[in-house]
Amino acid sequence: MMCAISVLLVSLLACASGFISLTASWEAHSIGRRASPLRMMADKPKTFKRFMQVSTWRDPELEALYPILLSIESSCRDINRLTRRISSDGLSGLAGGAVNIQGEEQKQLDVVANRIMKTALCGSGKVSIIASEEEDEACKCSDVVQNMAFNGEYAAVFDPLDGSSNLDSGLPTGTIFGIYKNPAYGSQNDPDRDIVKQEGRELVVAGYCLYSAATHLVITVRSGLHQFTLDDVTGDFYLTKENIKIPRVGSIYSFNAANQDNWHHSTQKYFTDFSRGRVSTYDLAKRRNIVNRYNAVTKQVYQEFESSTKALYRQKQAEVERLNEADVASAGVATERAQAAAAAEITPIEELDINSVKPSARYMGALVADAHNIICNGGIFAYPGTIAKPRGKIRLLYEANPMAMIFEQGGGMASNGYQRILDLPLPDIHMRTPCFFGSIENVAALQRYSAFYDPEP
Secondary structure, eight states, rough: OOHHHHHHHHHHHHHHHHHHHHHHHHHHHHHGGGGOOHHHHHHHOOHHHHHHHHHHHHHGGGGHHHHHHHHHHHHHHHHHHHHTTTTTOOOEEOOOOEETSSSSSHHHHHHHHHHHHHHHHHHHHHHEEEEESSSSSOOOOHHHOOOOOOOOOOOEEEEEEEEEGGGGTTTTEEEEEEEOOOOOOOSSSSSTTTGGOOOOOGGGEEEEEOOOOOOEEEEEEESOEEEEOOTTTTOEEEEOOOSSOOSSSEEEEEOGGGGGEEEEEEEEEHHHHHHHTTOOOOTTTTTOOOEEETTTTEEEEEEEOOHHHOOOOOOHHHHHHHHHHHHHHSSSOHHHHHHHHHHSSOOOOOOOOSSOOOOOOOSSOOOOHHHHHHHHEEEEEEEESSSOTOOOOOOOIIIHHHHHHHHHTOOOOEEEESGGGGGGGSSSTTOOOEEEEEEEHHHHHHHHHHHHHHHOO
16 A cells, blocks of 8 residues: 555656646747846856956957956956045045145045055056156056066056046046057166157057946957946946947037136137037138237237138139149149149038037036046047146146047047147156047047147147
């Protein structure tokens, strides 16, 4: 009897097991590929670590960058944590009257963030020298870590806390960074510290961290522009935007208009025209019939051009003659350029896309925050020079060069008003430059205004 009962129980258990297996199979079939663990893993966003592993594996020359990239990620995470606890941890306010090389009073968090970046980058073991906006001179990692073994093949430059004046108000701030590869040969004066005096086009990594409502790490390793967003629960940065493309034209303009009376006339003219949606569609670099005007505020004489039909015709004739002379001088004969100019219409160019958008002013007082807004939505960020300070405020090494690389990798444009920022020489690590970053059509229009109203000396 007991034997029969045991056999019956075994049979029932077998039937139940088969039913459960059949039900599971049917559920898996009904939800299709989602039941596959591999598929679930494929749908999960990539972490910063994994994305950079793959990127550096694809290019063996960049493989040594991986520890540096991880050190940047950890630095951004640590600085973000401090910016969110600035009030509760007593980190607000000035750092006891400390002043940096630019003569600016340092915030407490400026000093702490600078220490975090220095320690993390040098601790990667791949960086030989670093240069910070907060310090007078570039310094060797072997001196920072006090160990001669810390000597890599890369140099790092950074602004540890851009827009720190926003901290006490809870407004956006950021960190800007760039990585150079040490050249095969250096300066005879100080070959180590002069490594960071390379042109911006030599950057191998550029990026920034934005500390705001969300924490974003935007970075390029010269193969596109990518955005990672911090998950506060896991502490990881996840890929949220890949191969970012900046709109060719945008409506946003980020200018500190409080200084406009002291800008050069070209910037004033562009700002006024753009804000009113009437940017000139003429190629202003080509001289037209002009008259002199006087600006009483800047005490500058500037030029205006006539746009009448007669003036356009005279301009066309002058351009044809100029091209003919240039071609004959170089090739001995007139070329197709002059012939094309002679056959060209003399009517103005039709309205460009730049005037088809409704202008919108946005200015947050932090380069990282304003630049991120332009990258996402298109437009132009400007920190121009003034009559008193023609070089402006933005530092070429720590801010302008990394940002210029970021914008160009995203399909935008970066100019000092006359030429590409990444081509500017760097005689001094604290050199400043006027900056115009943004959508390619917006910045190109600004350059046309500069070439006409304020020819570069």
